[in-house]
């Protein structure tokens with residue numbers, strides 16, 4: 001049995017842009033297993049943009065709380081294998097997911113509820129899919145894509161849909177789910193290689209690189225008659241462009257606002273919000289962790305589609321626990337395609 005485990009900790013709260021030097025790697029003694037606990041050797045940990053909000057001294061009101069400095073980063077989705085168990089329902093060799101990521105080994109109590117249930121210790125059915133996909137399309141990303149499209153945006157037949165950050169984890173799932181239902185889907189992303197991926201691999205109807213001009217103009221070029229649904233992963237100028245392009249009774253699923261996460265100052269809202277009144281638009285936020293009830297449906301739909309090759313899944317994997325800070329920074333810069341993961345074992 002291992003005696004010690006290395007873990008990533010936050011060394012200081014970043015001011016503005018996040019740098020690898022904001023993190024440190026520490027080695028700690030693994031505490032003796034108590035009755036009811038299991039020891040997991042972690043394999044893959046999810047790298048999510050919204051971690052940035054928890055790297056702040058004060059997290060946004062209503063969100064998960066900030067990470068403590070010089071402490072393990074609790075509440076981060078990970079998958080691994082049980083190596084010792086004193087819990088009735090778990091055995092050595094079980095492949096599980098839980099929420100004590102960014103460390104080599106985790107002591108987990110199955111009765112602790114994390115991330116609305118998504119991060120609670122759970123045995124994974126690896127006959128359906130490799131464990132790491134439960135961190136992406138079969139986990140938080142898939143549930144968020146589903147909740148955004150079908151709950152927040154109430155996707156309807158014939159809707160023209162724009163998905164931002166469409167080459168990323170949530171965006172690539174949302175755009176493919178909409179495409180599979182016969183919608184016209186527009187994607188946007190930050191490089192020409194990603195645009196080629198959206199058009200050639202995901203078969204989206206149109207795509208644009210938001211670095212190549214004002215977003216409102218780029219959107220108008222590919223959707224001259226407007227859009228009905230905007231799946232917002234970015235906020236800022238993207239959200240403002242969507243509000244301008246939405247047709248009457250259009251809907252926005254407010255999934256995230258990555259363009260604002262590393263800003264040192266509060267970002268002003270869209271300047272054209274009155275269009276929401278004049279066109280009876282709905283802008284609705286949602287959190288995947290509040291839609292854990294969708295998990296089985298998501299797995300039932302997406303797992304067979306991935307297995308049959310109808311649904312494309314990409315990932316960007318960083319090797320080794322010590323690559324975690326680099327993984328976070330690279331993902332925020334857009335150097336990832338699909339789901340970003342850290343491989344620790």
Ligand SMILES: NC(=O)c1ccc[n+]([C@@H]2O[C@H](COP(=O)([O-])OP(=O)(O)OC[C@H]3O[C@@H](n4cnc5c(N)ncnc54)[C@H](OP(=O)(O)O)[C@@H]3O)[C@@H](O)[C@H]2O)c1
Pocket residue numbers: 047048049050140141144165166167168169170171188189190191194210233234254255256257258259260286287288289331332333334335336338339340
């Ligand atoms: N509501 C929820 O429950 C929930 C759950 C999961 C994720 N989210 C949100 O969903 C969004 C996507 O998350 P993800 O996990 O799928 O990440 P991701 O899209 O795989 O990775 C983040 C991407 O954001 C893009 N980006 C970074 N800075 C940007 C900027 N200033 N403007 C435009 N794009 C920028 C980059 O791609 P480019 O190359 O395209 O710039 C980067 O690859 C995030 O806002 C996240 O917080 C919400």
